[in-house]
Amino acid sequence: MAKLNVNGRVVEVQAEDDTPLLWVIREQLGMTGTKYGCGVAQCGACTVHLDGVATRSCALPLSAVTEAQKIVTIEGLSPNNDHPLQKAWVALDVPQCGYCQSGMLMAAAALLAENPKPSEADIRGTVTNICRCGTYNRVLAGIQQAAGTNATSPGARG
Amino acid sequence: MNAIAKLSRRGFLSVSAVAGAFTLGIRAPMAQGQNIAAAGAATPEVNAWVVIKPDDTVVIRIARSEMGQGTLTGLAQLVAEELDCDWAKVTTEYPTPGQNLARSRVWGDFSTGGSRGIRESNEYVRKGGAAARMMLVQAAATGWNVPVSECKAAASVVTHQPSGRTMRYGQLAEAAAKLTPPTDIPLRNPAEWHLAGKPVPRLDTIAKTNGSQVYGIDLTMPGMLNASIRDCPVFGGKVKSFDAAAALARPGVRKVVQVGDSALAVVAETWWQANSALDALSIVWDEGPNASLSSETIAAMLTEGLGAAEAFIGNKAGDARAALGRAAKTVEAVYNFPFQNHATMEPMNATAIWKADRCEVWCPTQNGEASLAACAEAAGLRPQQCEVHKVHLGGGFGRRGWQDYVRQAVAIAKEMPGTPVKLVWSREEDMLHGRYHPITACKLTAGLDAEGRLEALHMRISGQSIIAGIAPQMLQGGVDSRVFQGLAQGGAEGAFGYGIPNLLIDHAMRNTHVPPGFWRGVNVNQNAVYLECFIDEVALAAGKDPLEFRRAMLRGAPKHLAVLNAVAEKGGWGTPAPAGRHRGLAAIMGYGSYVAACAEVSVAADGEVTVHRIVAATDPGHAVNPQQIAAQIEGSFAYGLTAALHGEITIKGGRVEQENFDTYPMMRLAEMPAVESIVMPSGGFWGGVGEPTIAVAAPAVLNAVFAATGKRVRSLPLKAADLKT
Numbered sequence: 001m002a003k004l005n006v007n008g009r010v011v012e013v014q015a016e017d018d019t020p021l022l023w024v025i026r027e028q029l030g031m032t033g034t035k036y037g038c039g040v041a042q043c044g045a046c047t048v049h050l051d052g053v054a055t056r057s058c059a060l061p062l063s064a065v066t067e068a069q070k071i072v073t074i075e076g077l078s079p080n081n082d083h084p085l086q087k088a089w090v091a092l093d094v095p096q097c098g099y100c101q102s103g104m105l106m107a108a109a110a111l112l113a114e115n116p117k118p119s120e121a122d123i124r125g126t127v128t129n130i131c132r133c134g135t136y137n138r139v140l141a142g143i144q145q146a147a148g149t150n151a152t153s154p155g156a157r158g
Numbered sequence: 159m160n161a162i163a164k165l166s167r168r169g170f171l172s173v174s175a176v177a178g179a180f181t182l183g184i185r186a187p188m189a190q191g192q193n194i195a196a197a198g199a200a201t202p203e204v205n206a207w208v209v210i211k212p213d214d215t216v217v218i219r220i221a222r223s224e225m226g227q228g229t230l231t232g233l234a235q236l237v238a239e240e241l242d243c244d245w246a247k248v249t250t251e252y253p254t255p256g257q258n259l260a261r262s263r264v265w266g267d268f269s270t271g272g273s274r275g276i277r278e279s280n281e282y283v284r285k286g287g288a289a290a291r292m293m294l295v296q297a298a299a300t301g302w303n304v305p306v307s308e309c310k311a312a313a314s315v316v317t318h319q320p321s322g323r324t325m326r327y328g329q330l331a332e333a334a335a336k337l338t339p340p341t342d343i344p345l346r347n348p349a350e351w352h353l354a355g356k357p358v359p360r361l362d363t364i365a366k367t368n369g370s371q372v373y374g375i376d377l378t379m380p381g382m383l384n385a386s387i388r389d390c391p392v393f394g395g396k397v398k399s400f401d402a403a404a405a406l407a408r409p410g411v412r413k414v415v416q417v418g419d420s421a422l423a424v425v426a427e428t429w430w431q432a433n434s435a436l437d438a439l440s441i442v443w444d445e446g447p448n449a450s451l452s453s454e455t456i457a458a459m460l461t462e463g464l465g466a467a468e469a470f471i472g473n474k475a476g477d478a479r480a481a482l483g484r485a486a487k488t489v490e491a492v493y494n495f496p497f498q499n500h501a502t503m504e505p506m507n508a509t510a511i512w513k514a515d516r517c518e519v520w521c522p523t524q525n526g527e528a529s530l531a532a533c534a535e536a537a538g539l540r541p542q543q544c545e546v547h548k549v550h551l552g553g554g555f556g557r558r559g560w561q562d563y564v565r566q567a568v569a570i571a572k573e574m575p576g577t578p579v580k581l582v583w584s585r586e587e588d589m590l591h592g593r594y595h596p597i598t599a600c601k602l603t604a605g606l607d608a609e610g611r612l613e614a615l616h617m618r619i620s621g622q623s624i625i626a627g628i629a630p631q632m633l634q635g636g637v638d639s640r641v642f643q644g645l646a647q648g649g650a651e652g653a654f655g656y657g658i659p660n661l662l663i664d665h666a667m668r669n670t671h672v673p674p675g676f677w678r679g680v681n682v683n684q685n686a687v688y689l690e691c692f693i694d695e696v697a698l699a700a701g702k703d704p705l706e707f708r709r710a711m712l713r714g715a716p717k718h719l720a721v722l723n724a725v726a727e728k729g730g731w732g733t734p735a736p737a738g739r740h741r742g743l744a745a746i747m748g749y750g751s752y753v754a755a756c757a758e759v760s761v762a763a764d765g766e767v768t769v770h771r772i773v774a775a776t777d778p779g780h781a782v783n784p785q786q787i788a789a790q791i792e793g794s795f796a797y798g799l800t801a802a803l804h805g806e807i808t809i810k811g812g813r814v815e816q817e818n819f820d821t822y823p824m825m826r827l828a829e830m831p832a833v834e835s836i837v838m839p840s841g842g843f844w845g846g847v848g849e850p851t852i853a854v855a856a857p858a859v860l861n862a863v864f865a866a867t868g869k870r871v872r873s874l875p876l877k878a879a880d881l882k883t
C-alpha cells in the first residue's frame with residue numbers, strides 16, 4: 001500500500017511500484033481526466049501538478065512519489081470550474097476533441113502560478129503539449145486572457 | 159455503487175469520494191452526446207430527431223460522430239433553427255446504430271468522414287426540426303381550436319397571435335407526438351436564419367475543461383477487465399510462438415488471447431498490468447515475405463509508375479502529349495508525398511461484452527453502423543443481437559472509420575463470456591498499425607507557348623489507392639476515381655479550376671503492403687502540393703507573378719478566384735513583406751468548398767523555417783457556425799503543417815519505423831503560425847470545412863520557402879530538405 005496526496009486528500013493505493021503515476025490516477029483512483037497519449041513524456045496529455053510543478057505523470061513511477069508531495073489533477077484544478085484558465089477556455093471555445101485539454105490546462109496553470117504575466121514567448125516556450133486537433137492559437141489566447149495580457153484574438157500570432 | 163464494491167473486492171481503493179462519477183455502476187459518457195438509452199428514453203419523442211421534456215429541455219438527436227470538428231453543435235443548430243426552440247435548453251444525444259437498424263435507418267447515414275457531417279445531412283435534419291415545430295404548432299392550435307395560421311412559434315413557445323395566449327413546447331410535446339407527421343415540410347431560406355449561421359459557442363466545451371468528458375479510453379464497468387494487444391509489426395506477418403505462462407505469472411494477468419493469426423492480447427485487472435505483460439510473452443513472429451520491403455523498394459516501385467505506359471485517366475482535355483511536343487518551352491518536375499499516421503491523441507480503444515446471444519460494444523467511432531457490422535461479424539451473431547454505444551472521440555481524422563480495434567475487442571471479449579473487456583492500444587501499437595495516408599509520387603510536365611501561357615499539362619500520379627486497400631469491390635474497372643480528388647473535372651469532391659487547353663491527369667496504381675486509409679484531407683492533400691507548387695514553378699519559367707499567372711487561368715472558375723483574391727489582398731500580396739519574410743500562395747477546391755491560403759515564412763541561415771502568418775479563406779457555400787469553421791481552419795493548418803514540416807512514416811524490414819512521438823514529431827505551440835481566417839460563404843451550396851484547408855497549408859508554405867531561398871522542395875517533409883544558405 002502506498003499513500004498519495006491527491007487533490008488535498010490522502011488516499012491509499014495498491015499497485016506495483018513501477019506503475020506510472022498516470023495509471024495509478026486513472027485506474028486505481030478512477031480519475032480519468034488525466035489522459036494517456038504517449039507514455040514517453042512527449043505529449044503532455046498526462047500533465048498533473050506535483051508540488052505545483054507541471055509533471056508528465058506517465059513517466060513517473062509510483063515508487064518515486066511520496067505522501068508528502070501534493071498531487072493536483074485536472075479534477076482538482078478548481079472547485080467550480082472557475083479557474084481563470086477554465087473561464088477563458090469556455091469564453092474562447094478552446095477545445096476541439098478535448099482529449100489534450102486537461103494536460104494543456106494543467107501546463108498552463110503551472111505556468112501562470114509561477115509567472116502570472118507571461119510573455120507570448122514564455123507561453124510558446126513553456127506549454128509544449130501536443131494537440132492533434134490544432135487548438136494552439138486558442139490555447140495561447142486563452143492563457144493570455146486568463147493572465148490579462150491579451151491584445152490578440154484567437155488565431156492571432158503577435 | 160456496484161462498481162465500487164466490485165473494485166474494492168479486487169483489492170482496489172474505494173473511489174467514490176475521489177471520482178464521484180459512477181452512475182448506475184457504469185461510467186457512461188456525460189453531458190452532450192449521451193446515448194439515447196442513457197438519457198431521454200422516458201419522454202416520448204416528437205419525431206426521431208427531437209425529444210422535448212416537460213421542463214422544456216430539448217434533446218436533439220445527432221447521428222454523426224463528434225470528434226472535435228464541432229458537428230454536434232452545427233447539426234443541433236440546424237435542427238434548432240427550424241424547430242424555433244430556446245437554444246439555451248438544447249442538449250444532444252446519439253441514437254445507437256442498433257436503434258437505427260431497428261427503425262429502418264430513420265437517422266440516415268452515421269458515417270462521419272469526408273467532411274460530410276453537415277453538407278450531406280443538412281436537409282433531412284432541418285426537415286426533422288421543421289416537422290417537429292409544425293407538429294407542436296398544430297398541437298397548440300388544436301388545443302385552442304384556432305387555425306394554425308394564427309399561431310407562431312418562437313423560443314420554445316407557441317403564441318396564438320390574435321389572443322396572445324401561449325403554450326410552452328414542454329406542455330405541447332406529448333400531444334404533438336401523437337399527431338401524424340407532415341409530409342410537405344418547407345425549409346427556411348438560409349438568408350432568414352437566426353440561429354444557424356451564427357457563431358454560437360460549442361455545446362460540449364465545459365466538460366472538456368474539467369476532466370469530466372468521458373472518452374472511450376475512460377469507460378469503466380462493474381467487473382471490467384483491461385486488455386492490451388500486440389499485432390505483428392510486419393504487415394501480413396503472423397504469430398509463430400509465444401510464452402503464455404510467463405505473462406500469466408505477472409501481477410493481475412487473467413488471460414492471454416490470440417486474436418486471429420497475427421496478434422496476441424493480454425487481459426488483466428488494469429491496463430498497465432496488461433500492457434506490461436505483453437513483453438513477457440516473448441513473441442516470435444513469422445514475418446512473412448513483406449519483411450524484405452522498405453521505403454527504398456516502395457520508392458523504386460513508384461518511380462517505375464511515373465514512366466509506365468499504362469495509367470488510368472482522371473481528367474483530360476485536348477491532346478496534352480501532342481501539345482507538349484510543340485511547346486515553346488517545357489517544365490518538368492517530380493514530387494513526393496510520404497505515408498502519414500493519423501495519430502489521434504486518444505489511441506484506438508473499444509469496450510465489449512460478449513454473451514452467447516448478445517454482444518455490446520462501447521467505442522469512439524466515426525461510423526457507428528460499420529462498428530455494429532464489425533461487432534456482429536467478430537461476435538458470430540446477427541446485427542440485431544448486437545449494439546454499439548458511441549462515445550466521444552479523442553480525435554478521428556479518418557482513422558476511426560476503420561473497425562479493426564472493434565473486431566479485436568469483441569474477439570477478446572468472446573474468450574471471456576459475460577465479462578466486459580476494455581481494449582486500449584498503446585501509442586506504439588497505434589503508430590505501427592495505422593491506416594496510413596497513401597504514398598504517391600507525381601511527375602508534372604508543362605508546355606508553355608511563346609507568350610508564356612500554360613498550353614499543356616500532364617500530371618502522372620504514381621502510387622497507392624486507398625480504395626484498392628480498403629474496399630477493392632468499389633474500384634470501377636480497376637480505377638480509383640478518388641485518387642483524383644481536387645483534380646477532377648467538376649463534382650463536389652473537387653473541381654479542377656484552371657483553364658488549361660490540353661490537360662492529362664492520370665494514375666499508375668502502385669499499391670504497397672502498407673495498409674492505406676482516409677487521412678484527414680485524403681488525396682486532396684498531395685494533389686494540391688503537386689499542382690499548386692508546380693504552378694509556381696511554371697509561373698517562374700513563364701516569367702510571371704504567381705498570383706497573376708493563376709488569375710489568368712481561373713477566369714472560368716469564379717469561386718476559386720474569389721478565395722484566391724481574398725487571401726492575396728488580406729495577405730498583402732504585391733506589397734513588401736516584413737523584413738526577412740516571404741510569401742506563398744495556394745488555392746484548391748475540395749469537399750465541396752473553395753479554399754486558399756497565403757503563407758508568410760522566413761528561413762534562417764541554418765535552414766530553419768518559421769511560418770509566421772497564414773491568411774486563409776474558405777467559401778463553404780453556407781456557413782452554419784463561422785466560429786467553428788474558423789477553429790477548423792486553424793486546426794487544419796496545425797494538421798497540414800505537421801505533415802509538411804515533420805510527418806513521415808518510413809518502412810524498414812516491412813514495418814513502420816516510427817513508434818512514438820519522439821520519432822514522429824508534431825507541430826507544437828512554439829511553431830504554430832498566426833492564422834487569419836476569412837469565412838466567405840457565397841450561398842447556394844453546402845461544402846465541408848473539416849478537411850479542405852489542410853490541402854493548401856503545405857503548398858502555400860513550400861511556395862513561400864521557395865520565395866525565401868530559391869530552393870524548390872519537392873519531397874516532404876520539409877525537415878529532410880537542406881535549406882541552409
Ligand code: FES
Nearest residue numbers: 037038043044058
Ligand atoms: S502520456 Fe505522458 S507525456 Fe504523453
Ligand code: FES
Nearest residue numbers: 097098131132133
Ligand atoms: S483538442 Fe483534440 S487533441 Fe487537442
